[in-house]
Amino acid sequence: xxxxxxxxxxxxxxxxxxxxxxxxxxxxxxxxxxxxxxxxxxxxxxxxxxxxxxxxxxxxxxxxxxxxxxxxxxxxxxxxxxxxxxxxxxxxxxxxxxxxxxxxxxxxxxxxxxxxxxxxxxxxxxxxxxxxxxxxxxxxxxxxxxxxxxxxxxxxxxxxxxxxxxxxxxxxxxxxxxxxxxxxxxxxxxxxxxxxxxxxxxxxxxxxxxxxxxxxxxxxxxxxxxxxxxxxxxxxxxxxxxxxxxxxxxxxxxxxxxxxxxxxxxxxxxxxxxxxxxxxxxxxxxxxxxxxxxxxxxxxxxxxxxxxxxxxxxxxxxxxxxxxxxxxxxxxxxxxxxxxxxxxxxxxxxxxxxxxxxxxxxxxxxxxxxxxxxxxxxxxxxxxxxxxxxxxxxxxxxxxxxxxxxxxxxxxxxxxxxxxxxxxxxxxxxxxxxxxxxxxxxxxxxxxxxxxxxxxxxxxxxxxxxxxxxxxxxxxxxxxxxxxxxxxxxxxxxxxxxxxxxxxxxxxxxxxxxxxxxxxxxxxxxxxxxxxxxxxxxxxxxxxxxxxxxxxxxxxxxxxxxxxxxxxxxxxxxxxxxxxxxxxxxxxxxxx
Numbered sequence: 001x002x003x004x005x006x007x008x009x010x011x012x013x014x015x016x017x018x019x020x021x022x023x024x025x026x027x028x029x030x031x032x033x034x035x036x037x038x039x040x041x042x043x044x045x046x047x048x049x050x051x052x053x054x055x056x057x058x059x060x061x062x063x064x065x066x067x068x069x070x071x072x073x074x075x076x077x078x079x080x081x082x083x084x085x086x087x088x089x090x091x092x093x094x095x096x097x098x099x100x101x102x103x104x105x106x107x108x109x110x111x112x113x114x115x116x117x118x119x120x121x122x123x124x125x126x127x128x129x130x131x132x133x134x135x136x137x138x139x140x141x142x143x144x145x146x147x148x149x150x151x152x153x154x155x156x157x158x159x160x161x162x163x164x165x166x167x168x169x170x171x172x173x174x175x176x177x178x179x180x181x182x183x184x185x186x187x188x189x190x191x192x193x194x195x196x197x198x199x200x201x202x203x204x205x206x207x208x209x210x211x212x213x214x215x216x217x218x219x220x221x222x223x224x225x226x227x228x229x230x231x232x233x234x235x236x237x238x239x240x241x242x243x244x245x246x247x248x249x250x251x252x253x254x255x256x257x258x259x260x261x262x263x264x265x266x267x268x269x270x271x272x273x274x275x276x277x278x279x280x281x282x283x284x285x286x287x288x289x290x291x292x293x294x295x296x297x298x299x300x301x302x303x304x305x306x307x308x309x310x311x312x313x314x315x316x317x318x319x320x321x322x323x324x325x326x327x328x329x330x331x332x333x334x335x336x337x338x339x340x341x342x343x344x345x346x347x348x349x350x351x352x353x354x355x356x357x358x359x360x361x362x363x364x365x366x367x368x369x370x371x372x373x374x375x376x377x378x379x380x381x382x383x384x385x386x387x388x389x390x391x392x393x394x395x396x397x398x399x400x401x402x403x404x405x406x407x408x409x410x411x412x413x414x415x416x417x418x419x420x421x422x423x424x425x426x427x428x429x430x431x432x433x434x435x436x437x438x439x440x441x442x443x444x445x446x447x448x449x450x451x452x453x454x455x456x457x458x459x460x461x462x463x464x465x466x467x468x469x470x471x472x473x474x475x476x477x478x479x480x481x482x483x484x485x486x487x488x489x490x491x492x493x494x495x496x497x498x499x500x501x502x503x504x505x506x507x508x509x510x511x512x513x514x515x516x517x518x519x520x521x522x523x524x525x526x527x528x529x530x531x532x533x534x535x536x537x538x539x540x541x542x543x544x545x546x547x548x549x550x551x552x553x554x555x556x557x558x559x560x561x562x563x564x565x566x567x568x569x570x571x572x573x574x575x576x577x578x579x580x581x582x583x584x585x586x587x588x589x590x591x592x
Contacts, residue, residue, distance in 0.1 A: 007306055012299045013360070015072075015352040016079060021302070022065045022345045023082050028315035029062060029339070030086060036104040037093035040336065045319060045326070047334040049114035052107045058336025059093055060118035063125050065342030066090070068283070068349040070129035075352065087132045094122070094133065095141045098148035109151040114332065116152050120165040120221070123149065123172035127228050128349065134176060146178040153181040160205030161213050163188040164221035171229060189236065192218075200247025201378035207399040209410070210379045211265025215251055215277035216343055219244050223284040241286055244277075248288030251277060252297075253374040253383040256390040257364075259300025260417040262383070263562055264392055265410060266330055266403050268321045269338050271310060275301040276343035282356060283346040295361035302344065310338075317341065321420075322563035328423050330404040373481060377458045384481035389418040389591045393479045393486065395456030395465035411450045412437040413479055413488060418533065418591045419505035420563035422556060434556035436506040436569050437587075439477065439490055441469045441576075442499040450475075472496055485588040492544070492581040500574045501552060502585045504528075504537040506567035509555075517568050521551035526570040528553060536588040539572030544581025549574055 007024055011017050032040045039055030047054055066086060069076060077083040097106045109115050122145075125133040137145065149169045157163055166188050173180035195202040195218070197210075204213045223244060226237040254262045254274075261274040278294050281287065287294065309323045317338035318324035350356050373384045382393045391414050398410035405423040414437045415421055422434035427447045433440065441448040448469035455466040463479040472495030480487050488502065507528040509517045520527045527536040539549030552573040561567045574583050 009303050009306055012302065013357065015348065015350070015354075015357045018345065018357075019069055019076065019080065019348060022069060022342070022348065023080065025317075025342070026062050026065060026086075026339075029058075029317075029336075030089070033089055033093070034104075036096045036102075037089045038097040038104040038106065042316060042335050045333065045335040045337075047114075047337070048331040049334070050107070053114040053118075054334035054336065056097065056106045056115055056118045057334055058339070059097070060121040061336050061339035062342055063090070063121040064340065065345040065348075067121075067125045067129050067133075068346050070125075070132045071349050072351075073131075090125075090133060091136055094145055095137065098141075098144045100144070106148075109155055111156040112158055113155065116155075116157060116162060116165050119149050119152055120168050123165075123168040124224065126172040127168070127175060127224065130176070142176075142178070146173055146176075149173065150179060150181075153184045158205065159191070160207055161217035161221070163191055163205070164218065164225075167192075167225060168221060171225065175228070192222075196243070197378040199250060199376070199378050200243045200245070201250070201376070207401065208397070209265065209399055210381070211410075212267060212270070212274060213265075214247070214379075216270065216273045216340070219247060219277055220280045220343060220346075223280040223286070227284045241284065244281060244284070244286055245288050248278070248281065250374060250376050250379065252289065253369060253376075253385065253390065254392070255297060255301070256385065256417040257388060258417075259297055259304055260389075261301065262390060262392045262415050262417050263321060263420050264394075264415045266406070267340075268409070268562065269319050269329060269333055270340040271317075271321070271338065272302055272305040273341045273343050276341075276346060279344050279346040283349045291355045292359040292362045293364070295356050295359050296364075297361075298344070298347065299361050305341075320562075323565060325559055325562070325565075327425070327559050328405060328562055332403065372483075373461060375458055375460050380456065380458060382458055382461075382463050382479075382481070384486070386483075386589075386591070389416055389589075391416045391419075391481065391486070391589070393463045393481060395458070395463050396450045396453045396467060397456060407449060407451055408435075411453075413439075413450075413477070414486065414505070414587075416505060416589070419507075419535070419589065420561060422506050422560045422567065422569075423562065425557055425560060430501065430554050431557050432560075434506065434560035434567070434569065435501070436503050436556075436561075436567075438503055439469075439475065439488075440501045440503065441473065442501065443470055443496070450477075473498075484590070485586070488583075488585040488587070490581075490583045490585070492576055492583065494576050494578060494581065497546075497578060498576050500576050500583070501571050502537065502539060502574065502583065503569050503571040504535040504587045505589055506556060506561050506564070506569045507533060507535055508561075508564035509566045509568050510564065511566075519553050519568055519570075521553050524549040524551060524572060526551035526553045526572055528568045528570045531592070533589070533591045535570050535590075537570045537572050538586040538588075539574060540584045540586075541574060542582040542584050544579065544583075545577030546575030546581065549583070549585075
């Protein structure tokens with residue numbers, strides 16, 4: 001474990017405890033502010049956008065934690081010497097970075113600019129902490145900042161959660177009497193309605209994705225709007241709150257009883273932002289669940305993440321998931337990207353005498369889930385809870401544009417809070433591909449997995465998808481969870497002879513921490529066990545030529561798994577002949 005000795009996770013009870021944790025997380029980063037206060041002098045991690053935009057990102061994202069801290073006011077100023085020192089640094093940075101005549105200017109914006117993303121955090125500060133980030137500025141500084149933010153109205157944005165960045169900018173400018181675009185504000189708010197699906201679920205615009213961007217982006221920003229615009233737009237604010245309450249009923253299934261969340265979709269490097277939706281609810285005065293449950297979930301989630309190896313030796317958050325791992329990143333991840341996780345501290349806006357800080361908190365949330373299985377038709381997902389872990393079953397629906405490992409992050413059969421998932425290094429070798437929880441076809445030296453979902457259906461107890469891994473092959477897969485794991489029925493129509501490997505969950509092996517594994521491959525059963533868990537895959541060829549199923553476990557290449565650097569994957573092999581084949585795979589998974 002590196003860089004975590006500065007964190008005190010033993011006591012997270014009072015508001016002061018959480019404020020100290022937030023400041024401790026930022027201290028290694030803020031101590032590296034450049035003399036101009038417009039960027040951080042850290043090791044450069046290259047994203048698809050320019051270096052100045054990456055500097056703005058690293059500057060802005062800590063504001064997701066600092067703003068709710070500043071919003072509390074005089075009490076925090078007397079308790080924490082950092083209160084005003086950080087405020088002064090950020091005022092200086094905003095003054096320099098938004099002055100077009102300054103050598104440290106962040107640069108003009110263009111269409112689809114990353115700078116628009118980071119404007120949301122600055123607008124958050126103008127809305128909730130104007131006494132820190134707005135009122136002390138002189139007229140020139142206010143005009144420069146407003147003009148800089150206003151560029152978001154002059155350029156095209158992606159049709160996705162980005163439209164809400166423009167919403168936050170425009171309401172922040174409006175609140176402070178600065179030039180804004182009422183027409184653009186209305187256009188983006190109305191456009192958001194085209195994203196809405198039902199049961200509190202949106203899709204992320206024209207990408208069609210349903211992932212954490214619905215929770216830590218769309219709902220989060222809508223709740224900021226609801227908190228700040230209730231007088232001007234009461235009907236819309238009420239609607240956003242109602243949808244958040246509906247969403248919470250299903251989103252709670254994304255977390256197991258220990259507070260761990262399902263690793264699904266892109267931007268997983270934002271880590272504990274996974275729970276920030278519930279923090280936003282508290283900020284907006286919503287309690288979809290009892291206060292002690294929300295406190296317990298947020299606290300357990302934070303503790304779990306902050307005990308992992310997610311910091312470098314200096315205490316800076318790294319890119320990765322369970323450990324530093326650039327391999328799993330997206331093209332829009334730069335050195336400051338992981339600090340999106342600071343959104344989780346939105347609850348710091350609550351007064352110190354709020355019940356949230358008085359209750360001990362509980363993770364006893366099973367009673368809040370009406371049943372073990374939750375079918376989410378608008379999310380294209382079915383989730384089954386197994387007590388100390390939870391598994392999401394999906395039909396493999398994702399944006400064709402992609403951002404990095406899009407197939408693995410959306411297209412697997414199952415995603416689990418404890419077992420996690422793997423991402424591939426190549427499509428040439430099984431160990432490099434590491435296709436856990438996928439049916440992989442081996443054809444002419446290449447590996448093909450579920451890439452194109454032709455049709456899907458989510459029932460109350462199953463996920464059914466029709467897909468094509470390769471021209472001439474069509475597969476209908478039915479996933480059905482049960483109390484011990486899940487079954488897969490694959491109905492395959494193939495114009496060619498080939499081999500198919502059906503894999504279970506990857507199991508951790510770790511020689512540095514003596515996490516030994518036991519691998520047993522016998523006939524049609526492949527089983528891998530360590531001291532934490534086990535996964536057994538049993539295959540049956542029900543129909544078709546090619547012979548019986550055969551056990552075929554394999555060692556995955558290091559750093560392919562999101563949680564564990566080294567893994568073994570249990571699997572069974574099927575010989576697929578021309579015509580119709582039906583294969584039944586049983587996956588038994590257990591976490592001790």
